[in-house]
Amino acid sequence: MIEAQGLTKDYGDKRAVDGLSFTVRPGVVTGFLGPNGSGKSTTMRLVLGLDRPNQGDVTVNGKHYREFAAPLHEVGALLEARSVHTGRSAYYHLLALAQTHGIPKSRVRELIDLVGLHDVAKKRAGKFSLGMGQRLGIATALLGDPATLLLDEPVNGLDPEGIHWIRNLLKGLAAEGRTVFVSSHLMSEMAMTADHLIVIGRGRLIADASVDEFVRRASGGVVQVRSPQATELRELVLGEQATVTGSEPGLLEVSGLTAPQIGELAAAHGIVLHELAPQQASLEDAFMELTRDDVEFRADGSAAGQSSEKVTG
C-alpha cells in the first residue's frame, strides 16, 4: 500500500508535483498515467525518498521509505532513467545491490536467468540495448522479493515479446497480493495491464478510478455494432432508451447500452451480429482530451504552461 497525501515538489520555481493525494492498493496492478513531464518520475522518486517533498507526505505500508530496515524486501524499483553504472557488468551490478541486504549470489543468478540476461550477464551494462537495460532494471526491482513494486515506464524499449512478458509478470505479482505501481505515458498499454488507474497532468491528479470505470467514462459508453439487420436492431435499441448514430449502412454506434445488453437484445430477437465492439479506440482520445490542457510540450512547440526549461517526467 502506497499512500500519498498532498505531495508537492518544486524544482526551482517549477512545480513538478502539485498537491498529489492517492492510494495504491495491494493485489491489483495500478497504472500511473500521464503525459511526458507530468510528474510521474518525480512522484516515484518522492516515494523512494530520493527527493524530498516540499509539502505533503508519502508512505509505503505506513512507513517512510528511509525508515525500512530492509528496503529491498519492502520495495523493488525500476527507475526511468537508467540507474546502472555503465562500466559494470549486469552480474556485478545486481550482486553489489544484493550484498547490501545479504541476498545470496544464487538469487542474483536466478534473476539473471529469469529476465533472460544469462548470455550477457558478464558484459558491461553500458553496451546494453535499451531493452536489455530494462530487463536488468526489472531484475534489480525483483532482487529482494519485495512486497511493493514501483516500475517507471517498464515497457520502454522492450520488444513485443518482452512487453507481453512484463504484462504477465505484473499480473502475476499482483495476483500474489503485492502492490504493483506502474507508470506509463501510453493509455493503450495501461488499458491492457492495469486494474486501476491514477492519471496525472502537470503534477496534479486528474483521475483515480478503476480501468473499467475509466473506460466507461472515457468512451462515453459507445458500442459499435455491425449487423446485416441494422435497421431492425436500431428500432430495438431505441426502444431501450439508448441513442444511436450511424455513419454507414449496416453500422450502428450505440450509447446507453453495454455490449452484453446489445448482444442479448439481438439474440432475443434473432438478429445476426457481425461485430459488437465497445468503443475502446476512443480511450486513447479520451486520455488525450483529459490531459490536453496538461501536456507540457505540444507538437507545435508551444509550451502549455509558463515554464519550459526542465522536463521532469
Place this chain on the structure above:
Amino acid sequence: MSDLTGPVTIPRLAEPGRLTQARVVVSEWTKLHSLRSTRWSLLAAVVLTIGLPMLIAAVVASHWDQMSLRERSNHSPLDMALAGVGVAQLAIAVLGVLVITGEYSTGMIRASFTAVPKRLPVLWAKAAVFAVVTFVLMLPSVLIGFFASQAILARHHILQISFGDPGIGRAVVGGAVYLVLVGVLALSIGAILRNTAGSISAFAALFFVIPPLLNILPSSWNDAISPYLPSNAGQAFLVTSNPGGLSPWPGLALFIGYTALGLAIAAVLLVRRDT
C-alpha cells in the same frame, strides 16, 4: 525470457536479509573491484610508486661521477624513494573522485540510495573500502620503492640511508598514509561536487595550482599560509626536515583534519540533497 504465456511468477527469496553497515562495505568492495577504471588507476599508482624511485636512482647513479659536490648534496635519497608518491597521488585522487562521481554520472547513485536509503552507510563504506584498498596496495609499493632505489644506489656506494634511521621509516610508511588520505579527501570532494570533471579540477587546484601561486604573494603572507595548505601539511609527514613548514606529526594531524572536514561536509550534503 522464460515462460511467455500465463502469469509470470518470480521465485520467492528463501531468507530475507537485513541492511547492515558491514554488508554495505562488502557491496562497496564489489563495486570497486568490478570496474576496469579501478584496476587501471591502482595499477598506475603502484607502477609509479615503485618505478619512479628506481628510475631516478638509476639515472642519478649513472651521472654521479660527473656531478659537482654541490649538485650531489642536492640529492636526497628519501625524496628519491618517495618520488613516485607525488605522481601516484593524481591517480589515487582521480580514482577517489570516480568512486562517487561515477555513480552520479551514470545514475547508479539512485540504485545505491534505493538499496541504502539512509545514504550515510554508502559514504562510510566507500571511504573505508577505498582507504583500505589504497593502503594495502601502497604500503608494499612505497617499501619496495624505498628498498629498490636504495639497492640501486648501493651498487654505486652512494646516498645510503637506513629504514631505521630517525624519521626515515615514518616518512616511507607515511607515503602510503598520505596517499590514503589524499584518496579519501578526493572522494569527499567528489561527493560534494557530484561531477567528475569539476571534482578533479578542484583537487588539482587545491594540490597543484594554489601552492605555487602563493609564491607570488609577499613572503610574509606566503610563509603564513603555505604550511597550512592541505598538500603542504600532508607532505610534511614525508620528510625528515621541513624548514619553514610544519613538523611531521602536526602536519599529518592537520591533513587528517582537512580530510575529516571534507568527509563531514560530504555527509551533511549527501543526506540533505535530492538525488
